[in-house]
Amino acid sequence: MRIVWSIGDPHGIGPEIILKSFLKLQDSGHSFLVSGSFSVMEYYRTKLGLPIRLTRLSDRSSIPGTIDSDIAALQVLSIVEPDVTEPGVISPEAGRVAMESLRAAAELCAAGICDGLVTAPIHKEAVSLAGYAETGHTGFLGKMFDVDSPCMMFADRVSGLKVALATIHEALEKVPVLVREMDLDGFLTALEASLKQDFALAFPRIAILGLNPHASDGGVMGREEFEIITPSVNRLSAKLRIEGPFAADGFFGSGKYRNYDIIVAMYHDQGLLPFKLLAFDTGVNVTLGLPIVRTSPDHGTSFDIAGIGIASENSFLEATLLAVTIAQNRKQSSLRI
Numbered sequence: 001m002r003i004v005w006s007i008g009d010p011h012g013i014g015p016e017i018i019l020k021s022f023l024k025l026q027d028s029g030h031s032f033l034v035s036g037s038f039s040v041m042e043y044y045r046t047k048l049g050l051p052i053r054l055t056r057l058s059d060r061s062s063i064p065g066t067i068d069s070d071i072a073a074l075q076v077l078s079i080v081e082p083d084v085t086e087p088g089v090i091s092p093e094a095g096r097v098a099m100e101s102l103r104a105a106a107e108l109c110a111a112g113i114c115d116g117l118v119t120a121p122i123h124k125e126a127v128s129l130a131g132y133a134e135t136g137h138t139g140f141l142g143k144m145f146d147v148d149s150p151c152m153m154f155a156d157r158v159s160g161l162k163v164a165l166a167t168i169h170e171a172l173e174k175v176p177v178l179v180r181e182m183d184l185d186g187f188l189t190a191l192e193a194s195l196k197q198d199f200a201l202a203f204p205r206i207a208i209l210g211l212n213p214h215a216s217d218g219g220v221m222g223r224e225e226f227e228i229i230t231p232s233v234n235r236l237s238a239k240l241r242i243e244g245p246f247a248a249d250g251f252f253g254s255g256k257y258r259n260y261d262i263i264v265a266m267y268h269d270q271g272l273l274p275f276k277l278l279a280f281d282t283g284v285n286v287t288l289g290l291p292i293v294r295t296s297p298d299h300g301t302s303f304d305i306a307g308i309g310i311a312s313e314n315s316f317l318e319a320t321l322l323a324v325t326i327a328q329n330r331k332q333s334s335l336r337i
Helices: 014-025 038-048 092-110 124-129 137-144 172-181 184-199 224-236 248-253 268-279 314-336
Strands: 002-006 031-036 054-057 074-078 116-119 151-155 162-165 205-209 241-246 262-265 284-288 294-297
Touching: 002 092, 002 314, 014 031, 014 038, 014 074, 014 314, 031 038, 031 092, 038 054, 038 074, 092 116, 092 124, 092 137, 116 314, 137 284, 137 294, 151 184, 151 268, 162 268, 172 224, 184 205, 184 224, 184 262, 184 284, 184 314, 205 248, 224 241, 241 248, 248 268, 262 268, 284 314, 294 314
Parallel strands: 002 031, 002 116, 031 074, 054 074, 116 294, 162 262, 205 241, 205 262
Antiparallel strands: 151 162, 151 284, 284 294
16 A cells, blocks of 8 residues: 655644654555655654655656555655745645645545655644635535535554544534535434445444533433434334444543544534544544545644654544555455446
8 A cells, every 4th residue: 555644834743643653653564755845854754864765756757657656765756845844833835845745645546656645734724814715624625625524533453443533623503504405314324334445444433412501301401402412313224233323421431432432522612622532643534425434633733842852643643554554454345246
């Protein structure tokens, strides 16, 4: 497999965790390519004193045709070369490097040159300063591939926990309206299909959480459970292994989440707070519903520790291993069709 790593914000920990991950993966038999900036990668390689050989690729045509070509070196496709590299500094130029590197990496996957994309963290303010309307990976890739509602899912190999979000980065005041307006049946059906294809789960067990506290306690604290969520579960239960809605606090507190392959949270913090408590260092963000494989570490740019050599590569490493697994599962799935 050939995996492409987008460099992320060059002023964050992305380049560092890419380099550290490569050190652990260079004998894996897979090929790795960085989409971004050779000067940035060389800056961090030198600053951190890491024993890695970098190979600069000037354009897409210079990418080796086979993955066994010089896999001992980390290949870097030069997309944007910034004037300076300043760890910890928010800048429009850094935001542009991040997003153009992402675009180029996604194009490599769409062209079949790479089998999967792992994205290093970007900084939303830097991306906004650079003039991009979509400041997140999920929205940017969704628009790029004309996918209206790609699913944001989080997975942890260690605990086995998987959490999908019905709504993503939305203000809480908007969530009830979005839940009422969304095609929940379609979302859950597509989620099951992705779990079958990407995770090789023949008949995944799905739990869905309620929107309101205590799943509304019989309608005392909201009607979304009775008017939206429960009817959807009832309609789909004949063809999907789905149960709920569950009260989120008791569901996680009692450990009931262990009985399911995936939990669907209705909004960001409802799902991400327990997930990060259980899997902060090893959790992986996966975008489902795209024509390409995309994963990322479950953390941000960590500007406060950028460039000093203490960033943990664990989540990025896990994201890379999961991208390889999903790419392999997709190939096997296509062979069965």
